[in-house]
Amino acid sequence: MAIAERGARPARVKDVARLAGVSVGTVSNVLNGRRSVGEEVRERVEAAIEELGFVRNATGRALRTGSFPMVGVSVLDLTNPFFMEAAAGMDRRLRQDGFVMALSSTHSDAGEEARTLRTFAGQGVRGVVVSPTDTDLAVAHEIAARGVPVVLFDSPAAPDDMSSILADDRAGAAMAVEHLIGLGHRRILFLNGPEHQRQSRSRLAGVHDGIARSGEEISLSVEELGSFTAMEGRAGVRRLLVGCGLAAPMGTDGISVPARPLTVEGLPEELPTAIFCANDLIAFGAMTALRDAGIRIPEDVSLVGFDDIEMAAQMSVPLTTIAQPTDELGWVAADMLLTEPVTVRHETLMPTLVRRRSTAAPRG
Structure with a gap:
């Protein structure tokens, strides 16, 4: 590449056009990514830009175009x-x-x-x-x-x-619930985000769609959380576990400990067999609360998230989730x-x- 000498005038669009043997308008079209320029002409312009070391003056362009x-x-x-x-x-x-x-x-x-x-x-x-x-x-x-x-x-x-x-949030939530029902789950908890957010309302509607299409008698519980965060997911599951007598009050280290040794036979009916979370972050928090209480995933409780963010596949128990084409x-x-x-x-x-x-x- 030809490098301009110190103090030399920077290359301009006119210089690129002259070297490439095209009009200034054609150079502008190439710089703006317009598809009206043929491949051979585009390559000549790009070669001229490279040879001259042309750098577009974004400020000048902004002043001209607003x-x-x-x-x-x-x-x-x-x-x-x-x-x-x-x-x-x-x-x-x-x-x-x-x-x-x-x-x-x-x-x-x-x-x-x-x-x-x-x-x-x-x-x-x-x-x-x-x-x-x-x-x-x-x-x-x-x-x-x-x-x-x-x-x-x-x-x-x-x-x-x-x-x-x-x-399609609604279709994705229906997929999640239909997956759980297909596995045999009939007691499901849906940990949703704040009701004022559109995503929460759409995903709740999808949950009801999936249940309706299944034709099964499903015991559905819905808890609205304050935000789509892992902290809210953990707190929501902790409230469930304390209510079921499966977790003691929080210790001084902030960890919820099992209230008693657990066996499958000892898990109460009010504990759902599956939890669907409105996003993966909520599911991560739910996973932590279940683990702290000695409840196994998926042997005791199945867990589904939503979004399929990068960490979902990297958890200690890789998370089943609804993947958005993010x-x-x-x-x-x-x-x-x-x-x-x-x-x-x-x-x-x-x-x-x-x-x-x-x-x-x-x-x-």
């Missing part, structure tokens, strides 16, 4: 691996076209979401991907009306002015913003059941 090579991404919770794995898919797609990602969390707070979206729009980003806190999309509509493309991520809303993508969700969300001309699209991807060692036939 848009910076940046995409804003707003998710509910940066500590949730589902959103981080999806963001990795977005990042790969964005970098393919020379964009960078500004990632922010709303902490499931509608006011924080509004401030974040307006900040992104004010910074002249190319577009915004947002996982909405609820069904009120007023601010998303507001910035879309200002000409900022918006993609709703993990959202079933299908407005006319912005694209959306999600996995990387694909992220990739497609970013692609919706970058594909030209920008058109409104609404896509729903299907999850799949991944069976591992945490589920088996019911005890006894």
